[in-house]
Amino acid sequence: MMLAVFATISVALLAAYWGPRWIAILAMLVCLALSIGLFLFEIYSPEYGFHMPWLQVQIDLVPHDRPRGVDS
């Protein structure tokens, strides 16, 4: 699929410079659609879906033992 993405962006750039504008726009739109599809495919995990559960964003309720600033 990456091959198709680079093929379409190459066609888009070549057509933008030399070819008819409508071919350039069409190739660019196809490239954009393929890129979004490939991006979603790449980040999807069968185990986690689109989530990233290894990133913990909840506030840690357990107090730290490390000394903090002048109050320690």
Next chain:
Amino acid sequence: MNITTGARLPATLNDLFLFAVMLTMAAILTTAMALQYYGGEIPCPLCLLQRVAMFGVGFGVILHFRHGYSARNDGVSLLFALLLLIVSARQTLLDIYPRPGHSYIGSAVLGLHMPVWSVVIAVALLLAFAIKLAVLGGEDLRDRQPSPTLGRLAGLLCLYVIAICLINFVSVILQCGADACHTSQYGLLSGS
């Protein structure tokens, strides 16, 4: 002020702005390719998508220098800058704490890794286009051709960006073929 000069100044500033954008894209993509070919860092799929997004930003600039100004061209560049931000932000989130079994790929440049640089570049692009549109507008710029000197320089720069896009295309053929992309080796050159 002369009316003709007054109308020409925004158009010249717009040409210079888009030339600078194209120059920046060319420099970044050249650096990425140097890291790939001389540093031996084979790009991951999300890294390749970030390159596509940068070529997409350049696409809008090429349309401007070949077919004249249109706000649509800026819109296309903004669309790809947004894609660059989304892809690079997601990759940065993946790399803040690597997913179990997926260590980080790539080395740091000036203390920042490539996806973080991409976030910075995408935000800078969005900000720059927003300021440009706010300051210069678009009404006076329609269908104005750039000056001959800048037009020639921009044409050469556009050809350079097209050339590196084609090199990337060949590189992707070697790395990925028609299958998924490997980050450890060039698929078609490994012989397996």
